[in-house]
Amino acid sequence: VKGIPDPVEYMLDLRVTPPAPKPLQPARFEFVVRDPWKERPVLNFQLVHERLFHMFVVSQDMKFFVHDHPKFEKDGVFSYNLALPQSGMYRILGDFYPDGATPQLIAKTVIVPGKPMPPVELTRDYAGKDAENMRVELVTDPPQPIAHTKTMMFFRVKPAEGLEKLLGAWGHMLAASDDLIDMIHSHPFLADGGPEIQFNMIFPRAHNYRVWVQFQRNGVVNTAHFDVPVRELE
Numbered sequence: 001v002k003g004i005p006d007p008v009e010y011m012l013d014l015r016v017t018p019p020a021p022k023p024l025q026p027a028r029f030e031f032v033v034r035d036p037w038k039e040r041p042v043l044n045f046q047l048v049h050e051r052l053f054h055m056f057v058v059s060q061d062m063k064f065f066v067h068d069h070p071k072f073e074k075d076g077v078f079s080y081n082l083a084l085p086q087s088g089m090y091r092i093l094g095d096f097y098p099d100g101a102t103p104q105l106i107a108k109t110v111i112v113p114g115k116p117m118p119p120v121e122l123t124r125d126y127a128g129k130d131a132e133n134m135r136v137e138l139v140t141d142p143p144q145p146i147a148h149t150k151t152m153m154f155f156r157v158k159p160a161e162g163l164e165k166l167l168g169a170w171g172h173m174l175a176a177s178d179d180l181i182d183m184i185h186s187h188p189f190l191a192d193g194g195p196e197i198q199f200n201m202i203f204p205r206a207h208n209y210r211v212w213v214q215f216q217r218n219g220v221v222n223t224a225h226f227d228v229p230v231r232e233l234e
Contacts, residue, residue, distance in 0.1 A: 008036050012094050012106040020113050023086045031055075031070060031078040031094055033104075041076030044099035049167040049187070053078045054095035056174050056185065060088045061117040062210050065223070067172065087114025091180040107183050122178045122208035122227040131222035134158060136213060138226045145230045147206045152189075153199045157215055157222075160195035166216035171197050173214075175228075177207040203230040 011034040021027035031053065033042040045052045057066040064085055070078035084090055090110045097103045128137040137156045145151040155171070157163060166172060170191035175184045182204050190198040203209060212225045 007102045010034065010036055010042065010098055010101065010104050010106070011039065012104075012108060014092065014108045014110070016110055021084060021110075023112055023114065024083050026081055026083045029055075029070065029080045029082060029092070031080075032076055033078075033094075033096060033098060035098070042098045043076050045072075046097040046099055048095065048097050048103065049169050049172075051167060052096065054185065055080060056093040056095070056183065057082065057084075058091050058093075058174075058176050058180060058183070059085070059117065060090065060120065060180065062120050062122070062176070062178070064090070065174075065212055065225070067174065067212075067214060067223075084110070084112050086117065087112045088117035089180075091176070091183060093174070093183045093185065095185050105183070105185060107180075120178050122210060122229070124229050125227035127226075129224035129226070131215075131224045133220045134215065134217050134222050136215070136222065136224040138211075140228070145201075145203055145228055146233050147203050147230050149202065149233070151201045151203060151230075153201055153211070155197045155199070155213055155215075156195050157197065157217070158195065159217075160193075162218040163193055163195075164216045164219070166214060166221060171199070171213055171215045173199050173201075173211060175201060175203070175209050175211045177205065177209050179207070181205075182207070182209070203228075206230055206232040 013032040017028040070080035141152040169187045189200040
């Protein structure tokens with residue numbers, strides 16, 4: 001296709017007010033996207049699944065997860081109010097598409113002062129999960145995912161009656177490594193409104209990953225997570 005620009009990474013500024021938020025204290029998050037040439041605020045964006053900016057927040061212990069959409073205000077500022085639940089480190093992923101550029105995924109870090117969260121230790125967890133109004137099950141092919149190669153992830157939802165698109169897609173997935181270095185946002189590869197929804201994933205490293213999926217049924221957003229160990233090819 002002609003006219004596709006070369007991938008260039010934009011800059012994402014994040015300001016948190018107050019700068020050292022306390023646990024459970026409401027804080028204001030302000031994101032500004034800047035172009036990589038003159039560092040000017042970007043004012044025009046393409047819609048990505050019905051929104052200009054997708055925000056994911058994951059705590060270091062991986063118990064806190066948010067997928068939401070900051071409000072676009074004047075001068076290129078996206079704002080969001082959020083109270084983080086406890087002290088420790090949080091990773092925030094911004095997913096956006098500057099007009100005339102290519103889609104961007106940029107992660108930032110926020111620290112809530114105080115006692116750090118204990119290290120997370122993930123083990124394989126493919127057990128079915130009961131979410132808000134459905135059950136979600138997972139099977140992968142291959143059964144043992146391998147880094148740098150395609151893993152097909154088959155999610156089955158029960159019941160499938162009433163399944164609806166969520167922000168223009170049959171599902172959303174965020175995969176995060178247990179050290180929160182890798183954060184990947186993706187959408188189904190195959191889905192038709194039926195009970196089986198396929199995502200394709202190439203995990204970038206041999207590590208343990210937590211995978212959150214979101215599906216909407218009868219107007220209710222369901223969130224479930226699974227823990228997926230990824231190994232090197234032997």
